[in-house]
Amino acid sequence: MSLTPKKSLGQHFLIDEHVAENIVHQLDGFDFSDLIEVGPGKGVLTKYLRKTFGDKLIAVEFDERMVEHLHRMFPELKERILEKDFLEFDWSMLLKTPVAVIGNFPYNISTEIVFKILDNKDKVNVVVGMFQKEVAKRICAPYNNKDYGITSIITQAFYDADYLFDVMPESFSPPPKVTSGVIRLVRKQPPLSIINENIFRQLVKKAFSQRRKMLSNALKGFEGIEAAMPEEFKNKRAEQLSVQDFIEISNRLAAGK
Numbered sequence: 126m127s128l129t130p131k132k133s134l135g136q137h138f139l140i141d142e143h144v145a146e147n148i149v150h151q152l153d154g155f156d157f158s159d160l161i162e163v164g165p166g167k168g169v170l171t172k173y174l175r176k177t178f179g180d181k182l183i184a185v186e187f188d189e190r191m192v193e194h195l196h197r198m199f200p201e202l203k204e205r206i207l208e209k210d211f212l213e214f215d216w217s218m219l220l221k222t223p224v225a226v227i228g229n230f231p232y233n234i235s236t237e238i239v240f241k242i243l244d245n246k247d248k249v250n251v252v253v254g255m256f257q258k259e260v261a262k263r264i265c266a267p268y269n270n271k272d273y274g275i276t277s278i279i280t281q282a283f284y285d286a287d288y289l290f291d292v293m294p295e296s297f298s299p300p301p302k303v304t305s306g307v308i309r310l311v312r313k314q315p316p317l318s319i320i321n322e323n324i325f326r327q328l329v330k331k332a333f334s335q336r337r338k339m340l341s342n343a344l345k346g347f348e349g350i351e352a353a354m355p356e357e358f359k360n361k362r363a364e365q366l367s368v369q370d371f372i373e374i375s376n377r378l379a380a381g382k
Contacts, residue, residue: 139169139229139255141296148227149173151253151289151309158221159183163211163228163238163254166191168198170229175199185211212237216245223250223312232257232301236276239264242310246283252310253289261288261306268367274336278329281368282317284310319372320379328375332363340366353377 139145148170152160158181165171165184174182184199184206186192192208199206207214212234226249230238235256242249256264259272265286266272280286289307294300319325328347335343341359344350354374358366 137297137301138166140298144292144296145169146173155251157223157225160225168195185209212241222248224248225251227253229255250312255305255307258304258306261308273364275329275333278368286310320376324379325375336363349378349381
């Protein structure tokens, strides 16, 4: 059976053993009961994960060809290699927590993977992921930065985000046309206090829908915003507010309902 990459699945197989080992080492020192590898492909990360983390590993792979290949390579994993779309993964099967997530994430769904993790953040304490570099920078960007936006804020409200290192195109087969970046997300302890996460997300999305405008204009029509937004924020743009600033506004909105 051919194991050529499928463009439709955004497959770029990591072939650099040194990079693979370095990615796995980014989990050193963290405590978790289960470790989910997203899109293991040919198993270059899986090999080191299996060696380091034993039977904690659960590999979630959508491509049936790769699942067969992984079963041949790692027969000892047996039922812990799952032929599934990670975006449809049933988190209720994880009876033990906390959970770690790791992977060379397919570029075409990498942001969706982050939001899937955020939807299950109470279970996930650490994430190590490889993304297209511009997406990785966006997730980790601080405020007052051109890369700072919706994904940055919603992720950093729950996780400390660190950009770890670049990965060059020649580390993959086929080589992508862009540089990749590895990041680590660590669940904030204690978590920040957000009264209503739905209001928080709506606020952030609305603020960045017209990011060049001052917040007083960008958020016009958002119910309760006049009373909830501190005066000093009104003549700022969305990218000039910190994560904590957005939480403060959203909490005022939630308290006023």
